[in-house]
Each structure stands twice: as C-alpha cells, then as structure tokens.
Amino acid sequence: MTEQLRLMAVHAHPDDESSKGAATMAKYVSEGVDVHVVTCTGGERGDILNPKLQGDKYIQENIHEVRRKEMDEAREILGVKQDWLGFVDSGLPEGDPLPPLPEGCFALEDVDKAAGELVRQIRSFRPQVITTYDENGGYPHPDHIMTHKISMVAFDGAADAEKYPEPEFGPVFQPQKLYYNQGFNRPRTEALHHAMIDRGMESPYGDWLKRWDEFERVERTLTTHVPCADFYEIRDKALIAHATQIDPDGGWFRVPMELQKEVWPTEEYELAKSLVDTSLPEDDLFAGIRDNA
DSSP states (O other): OOSOOEEEEEESSTTHHHHSSHHHHHHHHHTTOEEEEEEEEOOTTOOOOOTTTTTOHHHHHTHHHHHHHHHHHHHHHHTOEEEEEEEOOOOOOOSSSOOOOOTTOGGGSOHHHHHHHHHHHHHHHOOSEEEEOOTTOSSOOHHHHHHHHHHHHHHHHTTOTTTSOTTTTOSOOOOSEEEEEOOSOHHHHHHHHHHHHHTTOOOTTHHHHHHHHHHTOOOOOOOEEEEOGGGHHHHHHHHHHOTTTOOTTSGGGOSOHHHHHHHOOEEEEEEEEESSOOOSSBSOTTTTTGGGO
16 A cells, blocks of 8 residues: 555534444544544534533533534544534424524535535545435434535535636545445344343333334445444544533443444445445445555
8 A cells, every 4th residue: 555545524513423433433543544524513503412411501601612622532532633614503403394494504505615615625635535424414404414415516526626726725636435324224223122132131222213114214225334343432432522412321322332342343334426446345445445545
C-alpha cells in the first residue's frame, strides 16, 4: 500500500457517530486508517434523554456547549478527527399534522449550497470511502434525511470543478465508494433478541420488532459486514460520553457484551455507489481500493 487509506463518516448530530459505525471506525483507526467524522449540526435542539441529567438548569441553558464537549470526549475515545459543518439542528417535529420546521434550520437549507460545505471537507481530507445515511435517514429525522441529500450531491460534486469551482472549494477530488449505515437492521435485532430469550434473559428488542412490523419498514440490502467485535467496548465508551443523550443503565447496554460478540460480531453497510470493482458481499469498506492504494 503506497497511499494512506482515509474514511469519512458524515453524521447529522453529535452522538450519531458513536451509535452508527463506531466500532468500524475504531477498528480502522487501529489499522492505521485516517478516519474523519463530519458532524452537520450542533445538536442544539436535542432533548436531554438521560433521566439522570433531566432538570439540570446549566445543561438546559447551555446544551450546544455541553454537546460540543461530549463530542470532544467521544472523538478522543474513538481516535478520529472531527469537524462541524456549522448548520443548526432542525429538531424532531411531533404532532398531527406536523408543525413547520424552524426557520434557519439544517433541513431547510438549499441542498446544493449546503453540500458545498461538505465538498470543502471532502476535497481537503480526500477520503476514498464515505459513509452516510440512506434516503430515509436511517429513521425519518429531517436532519438525517438532509445529511443523506448533501452526501449524495457532495460525493459527485467533489469532482465537479464547474459546480464547485477551484480554488473556492479546494482542488477537485473523487471519492471511490459511498455506503449507507445499516447497523440497525432486522437480522441483527432478531438474532440478539432470540439469543437472549434462549438464554433465559429479558430482551430489550421485543417492542422494536413489533414496531418493525407495524411500520412495515422496507428491508435494506446488507452488502458489507465489517468484523469489529473487538472494538465494541470502545463503541460503548464513546456512546456513554454523550451523557445528555445516553442513559448508561438504559436499553442500549442490556445485551451482555460477550453475547453481542458471539452472536453478531459485525457492523453492516449498504454499498450505494462504487467507482471500483468489488465482489459482494464484502467484509471491508476498502474492498477494491486497498490493492490499488
């Protein structure tokens, strides 16, 4: 290998990088891959989900600053680089009918213009591989869907000097592969659920699976299974660093670590774009790239 391998993970909010593909990133960092997280918003409109911190006046009044500090800690745990695109969290609208999104939020930005900020990051970092969300955002949060939109535009736009001219956006560069995070998939959820039931333990996934049926969620194609069980502890530590968002005694951590490693030792992705030849299924995001790097 003559060229440094580089992976860019594009996420909507601080904490997304630790709940989606974190073990994969830690694995690649351990192998010498340069990994860069791009966080689109500051998570300013995120609720305080950890019951132990709810009602804390300082956190409520300084949520943006607190979430930045949490991101700093998670970044150090994962060993990655990280930058902010600087857009404003859209919040998760609730109600029927849904209320309008707040003025000036990320989801209401012009897609091509917002993608230009990601193009700058891509041209500067020059990743061969990018991970992001599918067209449904993984779940239908407006910021996740917008993250998908700008990622798709930027993947091609990074090589388009006419649309995003030099030197304003930096020297053109073409990433080689783009993946959708699909770690929350039904096969994994069912496998862990049944493993716990078979061992006489209470599964946290029963309601999840019921909701899967209720919402008739379309199953995605899992093209790539990255073995990364040795890095699950790092993943969990990074996630817990986002203390306002994660209850360390909550459902995220009810499946025993050894059972996770035994039953489902991979994180999953869906290959959405590839400019290199690769054979599916894969076990490496850099399949088809390593031999030519």
